[in-house]
Amino acid sequence: MNGSASGAAGATPGDAPSTTLGGVSGRQDPASLLRRVLLQGKYESLAMLRNGEQLILAVVLPLLALVGLTVTPFLDGMGASRIDVAVPGILALCAMSTAFTGQGIATGFDRRYGVLRFLSTTPLGRGGLIAGKALSVLAVLCLQVVVVTVVALSLGWQPQAAAWIPGLFLLALGAAAFTALGLLVAGTVRPEATLAITNLLWILLGALGGIVLPAERLPAGAQAMVEFLPSGALGESLREAFLTGVLNGGATLILLLWTVIAGAAAIRWFKWN
Numbered sequence: 001m002n003g004s005a006s007g008a009a010g011a012t013p014g015d016a017p018s019t020t021l022g023g024v025s026g027r028q029d030p031a032s033l034l035r036r037v038l039l040q041g042k043y044e045s046l047a048m049l050r051n052g053e054q055l056i057l058a059v060v061l062p063l064l065a066l067v068g069l070t071v072t073p074f075l076d077g078m079g080a081s082r083i084d085v086a087v088p089g090i091l092a093l094c095a096m097s098t099a100f101t102g103q104g105i106a107t108g109f110d111r112r113y114g115v116l117r118f119l120s121t122t123p124l125g126r127g128g129l130i131a132g133k134a135l136s137v138l139a140v141l142c143l144q145v146v147v148v149t150v151v152a153l154s155l156g157w158q159p160q161a162a163a164w165i166p167g168l169f170l171l172a173l174g175a176a177a178f179t180a181l182g183l184l185v186a187g188t189v190r191p192e193a194t195l196a197i198t199n200l201l202w203i204l205l206g207a208l209g210g211i212v213l214p215a216e217r218l219p220a221g222a223q224a225m226v227e228f229l230p231s232g233a234l235g236e237s238l239r240e241a242f243l244t245g246v247l248n249g250g251a252t253l254i255l256l257l258w259t260v261i262a263g264a265a266a267i268r269w270f271k272w273n
Contacts, residue, residue: 036124040132045139047106054102057202058144062097063151065212066090070155074217079243087152087159088238089212091171094144096211096231099137099175101198104182107133108194111186117273126272130183137179141171159242166241173255174234180262181230187270211235227251230258 031039048054069075069086079085110116120126145168149157159167186194206212208222210232215223226232237251 031123033125033128037128037131037135040124040129041135041139044106044132044136048098048102048136048140049143051106054105057101058094058097058140059147062090062093062144062148065093065206066148066151066155069212074213078214078216081156083152083155083157084159084243085214085239086212087148087157088167088242089214089235090148090152091145091167092174092211092231092234092238093206094148095141095171095174095234096178096202096205098140098144099178100182101202102140102182103133103137103179104186104198105191105195107183107186108189108191111271111273112191114273120272133183134176134179137175138172141175145171160245162245163242166245166247167238170234170237170241170247170252170255173252173259174230174238177230177234177255177259177262180259180266183270184262184266187266187272205229205231209235214239228254230255233258 048058066086069089070083073082075082075085107116116129119129124132182198185197189197208218208226209229210218210222210226211234215226215232215236218226227236233251233254237248237255240246240248240251
């Protein structure tokens, strides 16, 4: 159990203790919904960063992949340098690691131990809980972007300044799509199955889903389908954004469709206990 119940106490103050002033008993006003969401997001972010396994998945493995792609010839001939092609894919991998695998596993075990059911009945509510989880994904993703950028700059990465606007937009959209998918898995199957499914898909999509390696470097049988996967759409659109500064409309539309469809499915079939 990852301890969300203990964090909920700080995240959702609910009714504050009574106070007495001049002999008159009163109650403090409850925290606003925004404050509850911010506190829940802060707690979930810290819980994710304190989890050694998730930290390896979110930071260590993407950095190892970045160094590996930089010193090997897999990306030769696809851009001005290996690092220019590698970094967008690694940023996409970070989004998938945190939003899909990390959040999916955490939510699955919160559901198993009744934490989700408990939090959904507090002043935070179901909507506030989901908003807090989305906020934690964005917070951890921001940290990942900073770490990867610092390492990539030290390896010679020289991104275009104009590429950051479409790049960050696509990262946020990709995080939304993978968060919806992670919640869909976590809310419909057993926690042990969630653990297996999210880790297996992380490996398969990372290696063959077009997220780290461009479709041109994949087996012929995989090239035709990866562009329709959320991993392929995010990886391809980020590479195009950082290499050319252009927003890929087709890939962006695919990410939007995955976000809407997975989000609707999660709302429809998510089980809180």
